[in-house]
Amino acid sequence: MRLVPAERVRLQILNVLHAWGMAEDLAATTAEAMVETDLMGIDSHGLSMLMMYETFRNNGQLDLSARPKVVLDSAATALVDGGANLGHPNADFAMRLAVRKAKAAGIGAVGVRNSHHFGAAGHYARIATGEGVIGFITSSARTVLMVPTRGTLPLLGANPIAFAAPALRNRPFVLDISSTTVAANKVKVYDLNGKPIPEGWVVDEAGRPITDSARAMEVIFKEPGGGVTPLGGAEVTGGHKGYGLGAMVQILSSTLTGAAFGPIRNPQRKPGDPDDVGHFFMAIDPRAFRPEGGFEEDLDAMIDVLHATPPADPAKPVKVAGDPEAEERERRLAGGIPVPPALEKHLREICARSGARYELSDD
Known part of the structure; x- marks a missing residue:
């Protein structure tokens, strides 16, 4: 390695x-x-x-020369067309636009349509905290891979959610999750490393768990049945909530913005058609609710309490959302x-x- x-x-x-x-x-x-x-x-x-x-x-699905374009604009909201480019420049543009609107109006919400994969949602949430505001991001996905609880056919993508809030003394609180048990591209990483995946991540067309990462990649990307389980697992006791979470993300990211919903769009797609992924970005200025200030100080106090919780294993201190990624970043910058x-x-x-x-x- x-x-x-x-x-x-x-x-x-x-x-x-x-x-x-x-x-x-x-x-x-x-x-x-x-x-x-x-x-x-x-x-x-x-x-x-x-x-x-x-x-x-x-495959002709990307226009790498396209720039994000605002097609609808108001004091607190906007709609952006991504021009079928990669999602990273579209998402960066939309998040920063939402931040500017939040600083002017207290809250800013920007939808994006005709975009593509944008990487990790948490990256854009951190842009918001760097400007002193709260960030909330959702995105649909091009690949339909989430199998609904008690189902056999995938109908939703990984559909991620990120939320971040700025503190003063502590690192920002940053939650970045998929509405599936695991992102499909994490299965790819296991396959590249020749490692088996944990049981419960991926199921075949009969609902049976798969642990071979190469086989899992075939099920996710090449076969019509089976796929990744919803957050909470395949059982109805938890998975139906993960599937509902994924549907909520789809509504905000695609139904609201006019972007595509895979099960309806994919059968009608022609070669070279753009994927039309949708995103949703919201920024909230804490001073719109607390003009006297104090939000960051109270969040610091909350994070301090969470960090001070006695750990079950003294060798493994309690962490807050965003801590593992920040600590890994320090390690990788050095090594x-x-x-x-x-x-x-x-x-x-x-x-x-x-x-x-x-x-x-x-x-």
Whole structure:
């Protein structure tokens, strides 16, 4: 396993995006989101996504020259058309627009349609906290992979949710979750590393659990039945809530914005049609509710109480949402981002096909 400095990973992503014809500013925003995702230990949504993005590009599903365009605008809301580009520049634009509206009106909500995969939702929630406001993000997904509780056919995507709030002394509170038990791209990471997946992540067309990661990838991406279980598992005791959560995200991200819903759109799609992924971004200025201030101080106090909870294992202190990612980021900034040999092989092939320089090693 090669450990690669973050700046070298950033340069590798930029080289490929530039070779594909993406404008310098759009590529810089995309690379920033992807590298930050890898630094936080979310290997499923960073550098390894270049493999999937190459497929989308070759299939005519991406317009890497498109820029986000505001098509509806009001004091507190906006609708953005992403032009079928990757979701990273669209999401960055929309989150920052929502922040500006929140600072002017107390709250800002921005929907995005005609977009694509945008990486880790938590990255954009952190943009909001960096500006001193609360961030809330949802996104639909291009791949239909979530099997409803008691069902056999996938009908929803991983449909992530992120929420972040700024503190003063402590790190921001950052919750970033999928409405599935696991994101499909995390299964990809297990496959790249040749590791079995935990039982309960993926089921086949008969509802039987799968632990072989290569087989799981076939079920998720190539077969009509089976898929990833909803958050809470396959059983009705918990999974129906995860499936309902995924449906809520779909409503905010796609039904509200006019973006696509896979089970309806996919049978009608023609080769080269854009995926039309939808996102939803909301920013809230705490001073709209507490003009005298105090929100950040109270959140600090809450986080302090949570951290001070006696741990079940003294060697494993209690953590708050956002802590594991922040701690992993510190480790990877110092020691490098792990790149497994299988991913290196894929990246060398992408560079050869695109004409981009390979940057992850000195040979």
